[in-house]
Amino acid sequence: MPSGKRSVDEVARESGYGLDKLGQVLPSGKFSVLAEGETAWGLGRDAAARLLARSPVPLEEIGLVLYAGSSEWGTPFWSPAAKIAGELGITQAHCYEVSNFCNAGMVAVKLADDQVRAGTHPYALVIIADRLSELVEYGTGYLELFNFADGAAAVLLTADAAATRYEVLGGAHHTDPQWVDSYYGEIKDGRIKVERGGKQDGLGDAFLDNFTTLTHRVLAGIGAGVAEVAHFLVTHGNQDTHRSYLAALGVDASRSVFQYERDGHLGGVDPLQALEELEREDRIGPGDLVIVATAGSGFTWGVTALRRT
Numbered sequence: 145m146p147s148g149k150r151s152v153d154e155v156a157r158e159s160g161y162g163l164d165k166l167g168q169v170l171p172s173g174k175f176s177v178l179a180e181g182e183t184a185w186g187l188g189r190d191a192a193a194r195l196l197a198r199s200p201v202p203l204e205e206i207g208l209v210l211y212a213g214s215s216e217w218g219t220p221f222w223s224p225a226a227k228i229a230g231e232l233g234i235t236q237a238h239c240y241e242v243s244n245f246c247n248a249g250m251v252a253v254k255l256a257d258d259q260v261r262a263g264t265h266p267y268a269l270v271i272i273a274d275r276l277s278e279l280v281e282y283g284t285g286y287l288e289l290f291n292f293a294d295g296a297a298a299v300l301l302t303a304d305a306a307a308t309r310y311e312v313l314g315g316a317h318h319t320d321p322q323w324v325d326s327y328y329g330e331i332k333d334g335r336i337k338v339e340r341g342g343k344q345d346g347l348g349d350a351f352l353d354n355f356t357t358l359t360h361r362v363l364a365g366i367g368a369g370v371a372e373v374a375h376f377l378v379t380h381g382n383q384d385t386h387r388s389y390l391a392a393l394g395v396d397a398s399r400s401v402f403q404y405e406r407d408g409h410l411g412g413v414d415p416l417q418a419l420e421e422l423e424r425e426d427r428i429g430p431g432d433l434v435i436v437a438t439a440g441s442g443f444t445w446g447v448t449a450l451r452r453t
C-alpha cells in the first residue's frame with residue numbers, strides 16, 4: 145500500500161459535497177493514495193519483491209511478467225512490467241501490460257494460469273497496480289469516482305499443484321460496448337483526468353445483470369452451484385452494487401468481505417485484499433470455492449472461480 149492518505153474532509157472541501165453524501169461513497173473516512181515520490185509501478189515492484197521473498201523461486205524460471213491495470217502507468221510509452229522485471233533480476237521472461245481497468249488483474253491471472261498449465265513457463269508473475277486517485281478531479285462532481293484509491297498486489301502462478309495455495313478453476317468476461325464512452329481520459333494541465341461522457345441510465349442494472357449471468361456461467365462450467373461457494377469477493381466500486389449482487393444470488397452478506405470501512409476502491413487489488421482478510425481471519429480453509437466478481441471501464445465484467453487447495 146502507498147504511504148499517503150487522503151481524508152474525506154479534503155474531498156468535501158474540493159468537491160463541495162457534504163460529509164453525509166460522501167460517507168455513502170467513502171465510509172472509510174480516508175483512503176490510500178500515492179505519496180510524493182511514490183509510483184504505482186514502484187508499489188507493484190515492492191509487492192512482487194515481498195511475494196518472492198516469501199515464496200522464493202529460481203528467477204530464471206519466471207517466464208512471464210504481466211502488469212495489470214488501467215493503462216495509465218504514470219510514464220507513457222513505457223513498460224512497467226519490464227521495469228519491475230529488471231529491478232527484481234528477472235531476465236528470462238516475456239514482460240508486458242494487460243489493460244482492462246479494474247478487471248485487468250483477474251484477466252492477467254487467467255492468462256498467466258493458462259500459460260503455466262500449458263507448460264510454457266514454470267512460473268508466471270502478475271502485478272496488479274493502479275494510480276486511480278491521481279486520475280480524479282473532485283471539482284467535476286463525479287461522485288461515483290471519489291473512492292478511487294491507489295494500491296498494488298502481486299500473484300505468483302505455477303502448474304506445480306503441490307506448491308499452490310489457490311487453483312484457478314475458470315473464468316468468464318463480457319464487454320458491453322454501449323458503455324464505452326461513459327468515461328474516458330483527458331489531458332488537463334499535463335495530467336490525465338477521467339471525464340464522464342453523456343450519462344445514460346441503466347449502468348447499475350448492467351453491473352447486476354452481468355455479474356449474475358457470468359457467475360451462473362462460470363459455476364455451470366465448473367459443475368458447481370451457488371450453494372457450494374464459500375465466499376464471493378466483489379470489486380469495491382459501490383457497496384450497494386455489491387450487496388444487490390449477493391441478494392440477487394440469494395447469498396448472505398456473511399459469505400462476502402466488505403472493506404469499505406477500511407479504504408477506498410483499490411482497482412484490481414480489491415479482491416486480493418479481501419482474500420488476504422479471509423486468510424488473516426482464518427475464515428477460509430482447504431477446498432473452499434471462491435467467486436471473484438470484477439468490473440472495469442469499457443464496460444467489462446468478469447467472474448473468476450478459485451479453489452483454496
Ligand SMILES: CC(C)(COP(=O)(O)OP(=O)(O)OC[C@H]1O[C@@H](n2cnc3c(N)ncnc32)[C@H](O)[C@@H]1OP(=O)(O)O)[C@@H](O)C(=O)NCCC(=O)NCCSC(=O)CC(=O)O
Pocket residue numbers: 168169245246247287288289291327344345346347348349351381382383384385409439440441
Ligand atoms: C452503480 C452505478 C453504476 C449506478 O449508476 P446510475 O447511473 O444508475 O446512478 P448514479 O451514478 O446517479 O448513482 C446512484 C446512487 O448511487 C450513489 N453512488 C454513486 N457512486 C457510488 C459509489 N461508488 N458508492 C456508493 N454509492 C454511489 C449516488 O450517489 C446515487 O445515490 P442517490 O440515489 O442516493 O443520490 C454507479 O453509480 C456506480 O456505482 N459507479 C461506480 C463504478 C463506476 O462507474 N466506475 C467508473 C469507472 S470504471 C473503472 O474502471 C473503475 C471501476 O471499475 O470501478
